[in-house]
Amino acid sequence: MKIVIPGGTGQVGVLLARMFHGSGHEVTVLSRRAIAAPWRVVQWDAETRGDWTHEFDGADAVINLAGRSVNCRYTPENRREILESRVNSARVVGEAIQHSRRPPKVWLQASTATIYAHRYDNANDEMTGIIGGGEPGAPDTWKFSIDVAEAWERVVDETETPHTRRVKMRSSIIMSPDKGGPFDVLLGLVRHGLGGKSGSGDQYVSWIHDYDFIRAVCWLIEHPQFEGPVNLAAPEPLPNAEFMHALRAAWGTKFGFPAAAWMLEIGALFLKTETELILKSRRVIPSRLLREGFEFEFPRWPEAAYDLTQRWKAGRK
Numbered sequence: 507m508k509i510v511i512p513g514g515t516g517q518v519g520v521l522l523a524r525m526f527h528g529s530g531h532e533v534t535v536l537s538r539r540a541i542a543a544p545w546r547v548v549q550w551d552a553e554t555r556g557d558w559t560h561e562f563d564g565a566d567a568v569i570n571l572a573g574r575s576v577n578c579r580y581t582p583e584n585r586r587e588i589l590e591s592r593v594n595s596a597r598v599v600g601e602a603i604q605h606s607r608r609p610p611k612v613w614l615q616a617s618t619a620t621i622y623a624h625r626y627d628n629a630n631d632e633m634t635g636i637i638g639g640g641e642p643g644a645p646d647t648w649k650f651s652i653d654v655a656e657a658w659e660r661v662v663d664e665t666e667t668p669h670t671r672r673v674k675m676r677s678s679i680i681m682s683p684d685k686g687g688p689f690d691v692l693l694g695l696v697r698h699g700l701g702g703k704s705g706s707g708d709q710y711v712s713w714i715h716d717y718d719f720i721r722a723v724c725w726l727i728e729h730p731q732f733e734g735p736v737n738l739a740a741p742e743p744l745p746n747a748e749f750m751h752a753l754r755a756a757w758g759t760k761f762g763f764p765a766a767a768w769m770l771e772i773g774a775l776f777l778k779t780e781t782e783l784i785l786k787s788r789r790v791i792p793s794r795l796l797r798e799g800f801e802f803e804f805p806r807w808p809e810a811a812y813d814l815t816q817r818w819k820a821g822r823k
Contacts (some may be wrong), residue, residue, distance in 0.1 A: 507727070508565045510610070512536040512599055513552065513572025517687045518616075518680055518719075522569060525720050534561050536572075552595040558787055559602040565610040567727045568670075570599045573616065573658075579778050580650060591661070592658045600665030609669040612727055615662045619678040619712050619790045620782075621655035624648060626708060629743065631793035632676075632735045648782050671733055673726050678739035678790055681810065682716035683818035683819045693818060696750070696757050702764030707747030710788035715804035715814070722792075725800050737792045739803050746784075749807060756811035 509526045511519050514535035523545050525707055527533045533545040536558055541547055550558040562568060572595035574587045586730050596615060621637055622630040630636060637656065658675050681689040695701040714722070719738060725731050744752075754762050765773070770781045792800070804810035 507534045507567065508534075510534045510536065510561050510568045512550065512567045512568065512570045513595060513616075514569070515541060516571065516575075517682065518677075519571050520684070521680070521682060521716055521720060522571075522723060523803045536561070541564050541784050552587055552591065553598055553604070555598060555602055559605065560603050562606045562610055564608040567612050567614060568599065568603065569612045569614045569616075570596060570722065571616045572596075572599075576651070577779050577783065580780055585650060589654050592654060596658060596661040596683060597665070600667065603667050603670050604665070607760055608655060609667065612671040612673060612730075613662075613667060613725065614673050614726060615659075617659050617674045617676045617735070618651075618655050619676050619737060620786070621659070621676060621789055622788065622790060623652075624709075624786045625789060626710065626787050627789075629789045629791045630737075631778055631791050632737055633793065635737075635790070645782070648786055651782060651786075652731040669729060674735045675723070675726070675733050676735055676737045676739075676790070677719070678712035678714050678737070678743075678788060680716055680719050681713050681814055683814050683821055689814050690818070692750075692753060693757065693815065696762060697713040698757065699755075699761065699763055700765070701750050701754050701759075701762035703750055703762075704765050704770060704784045705746070707745060707750075707764070709746050709785055710743045710789035711746055711749040711807075712743040712788040712790040713749075713807065713810070714738055714740050715810040717801075718804055719727075721803070722795060722800060725795070729798065731798065732794070736794050737790050738795075739790045739792050740802060740807070740809065740810070741791055741796060743789050743791070744807055752808040753811045753815075755808065756815040 515537045523533050527545045535547050536550045548558050574591040578584050623636040679688050722738050
């Protein structure tokens with residue numbers, strides 16, 4: 507296949523590019539800066555059409571992952587950059603598809619499970635999930651994330667691509683052993699004795715093992731019945747306290763110092779990030795994938811955590 511990945515230089519983009527390239531497919535990553543990679547890299551500005559649009563002609567799939575990292579403080583300037591980087595890149599990808607001589611077969615657009623409301627009770631799926639709003643007292647920054655996700659997806663909905671299927675990937679936290687990723691950070695806490703529950707520990711964690719994420723992306727490319735929103739999440743989200751307990755067990759330690767909400771607020775301030783990434787309850791299930799017969803290799807977190815821990819250790823020998 508011919509695969510084009512706009513914004514494919516981050517953790518998720520590298521996961522996909524590495525897999526497709528290793529499987530013998532033709533991979534082109536669109537990047538704001540020139541970088542060395544085993545696959546082809548073409549520069550773009552993620553805002554205006556240019557020579558890079560020719561890469562879309564005859565592509566089997568365009569997987570747009572472009573967008574500024576949300577791992578930052580939500581200052582007015584950062585909020586503007588987060589929103590504009592997502593909306594502008596999605597819009598110009600849509601325009602490039604519209605003007606392609608041979609349009610791509612499918613446009614997989616990154617979205618996020620954060621689009622769903624903060625909740626503890628019933629899980630959110632693609633049909634019944636509550637978008638917007640949330641629990642009383644949820645911080646304004648959490649509503650901002652939902653607004654960004656809605657604006658991101660709105661661009662896809664408003665773009666007419668009669669010859670290209672459109673899929674919005676509402677991804678949960680993608681866990682891989684790669685350096686600097688979410689799993690690496692969480693395991694670092696466990697390794698240093700800080701891997702206890704966060705806040706009350708009742709908030710749900712939605713996650714997906716990197717192997718299942720990659721397999722799900724391939725599944726979406728190969729199955730033309732998929733259009734619109736699709737949750738990319740393991741079928742068994744679990745409360746933070748249980749999540750961290752399983753991660754400690756995978757590492758082989760029993761104790762992890764817990765972090766109260768106020769401690770997390772102070773830590774987030776020093777680390778220049780937001781506590782939403784830790785304290786928002788994301789209880790998301792992949793109803794559409796399950797209904798269409800997708801089988802998860804790692805549906806449960808204890809087994810996924812053990813596999814990821816072993817691979818993390820092997821990668822650092």
